Amino acid sequence: MIAITGASGHLGKTTLDYLLTKTSPGSLIAIVRDPAKVADLTAKGVQVRTGDYNNPASLAASLAGVDQLLLISSSAVGEERVRQHTAAVQAAKEAGVKHIFYTSATNPSPDARFTPGIDHYLTEKALKESGLTYTIFRNNIYLDVLPMVIGNAAQSGKLYFPAGDGKVSFALRADMAEALANALTTEGHANKIYDIGSPVAWSFSDIADALTQNGTPVEYVDIPTSAYEAELMKHLPAPVVKVYSGMAEAMKHNDFNQPDTALQTLLGRPPVSLTAFLKNRD
Numbered sequence: 001m002i003a004i005t006g007a008s009g010h011l012g013k014t015t016l017d018y019l020l021t022k023t024s025p026g027s028l029i030a031i032v033r034d035p036a037k038v039a040d041l042t043a044k045g046v047q048v049r050t051g052d053y054n055n056p057a058s059l060a061a062s063l064a065g066v067d068q069l070l071l072i073s074s075s076a077v078g079e080e081r082v083r084q085h086t087a088a089v090q091a092a093k094e095a096g097v098k099h100i101f102y103t104s105a106t107n108p109s110p111d112a113r114f115t116p117g118i119d120h121y122l123t124e125k126a127l128k129e130s131g132l133t134y135t136i137f138r139n140n141i142y143l144d145v146l147p148m149v150i151g152n153a154a155q156s157g158k159l160y161f162p163a164g165d166g167k168v169s170f171a172l173r174a175d176m177a178e179a180l181a182n183a184l185t186t187e188g189h190a191n192k193i194y195d196i197g198s199p200v201a202w203s204f205s206d207i208a209d210a211l212t213q214n215g216t217p218v219e220y221v222d223i224p225t226s227a228y229e230a231e232l233m234k235h236l237p238a239p240v241v242k243v244y245s246g247m248a249e250a251m252k253h254n255d256f257n258q259p260d261t262a263l264q265t266l267l268g269r270p271p272v273s274l275t276a277f278l279k280n281r282d
């Protein structure tokens, strides 16, 4: 049996959709906080169980009979997330789960500029120390977040962002989901760590060039991080601003410049490129 936490989220739901093309619905368990969000999965024959990262007992119960768990990282931040993930690993061990697949991030470290990378470092550590078989997907930044970063650059002709010349090996979330489904249904992934991103990396000047191909010239303007933070503070709470500005700072320092062929190998085809993703997008 394969169980997936975060099954109501974008990555979990898409992974389940791919799994349904590869294995029987009866061998799949979706773990969610709110079963109403995945009524379509119930209709397809997937078992839906309730589990909350903040309630380890509920997780342990939901993991009964599970062999492989895809632990999708929580949307919480900081210490709360580490506590949630650590409890989930412990609950899985107690429930007899044999193998955990975990969605981490590129270059996790105890002093990551992109602070979620600290949570991922600590979760990876807890997972390795659990003694369970693991497979870690160090997911790069989703291409899917780019429209939010780009804003109205295609209309204004200016792409303002504080990433300097830093490059990022962006990849499409749906490609990561397909790769996860492939890994969950094939052998050879025990105790492996995969850098999941594109086999090339792109700078923000490259992004401006790709947008320019759509017809209107777009220029990348590298702005100070402080100006970016001041703009975000108008719309978002301070802890969220810290995560976004940390992401930009990490991009500037090439922390996400991690080209790798693991995603391509797991997919058996090239992943969707930034250029293809931005083509004809306004």
Ligand SMILES: NC(=O)c1ccc[n+]([C@@H]2O[C@H](COP(=O)([O-])OP(=O)(O)OC[C@H]3O[C@@H](n4cnc5c(N)ncnc54)[C@H](OP(=O)(O)O)[C@@H]3O)[C@@H](O)[C@H]2O)c1
Pocket: 005, 006, 007, 008, 009, 010, 011, 012, 032, 033, 034, 037, 051, 052, 053, 054, 072, 073, 074, 075, 076, 084, 103, 139, 140, 141, 142, 145, 173
């Ligand atoms: N690489 C990137 O660029 C990038 C970008 C954004 C996020 N991420 C990370 O990747 C993860 C998956 O991405 P996504 O796009 O699928 O995110 P998403 O759509 O926000 O999904 C997050 C999932 O986590 C579940 N969740 C949150 N708190 C929980 C809790 N206390 N107990 C149980 N489940 C909980 C949510 O459940 P509900 O439906 O009940 O809320 C949802 O299913 C995110 O959670 C985040 O850690 C990566």
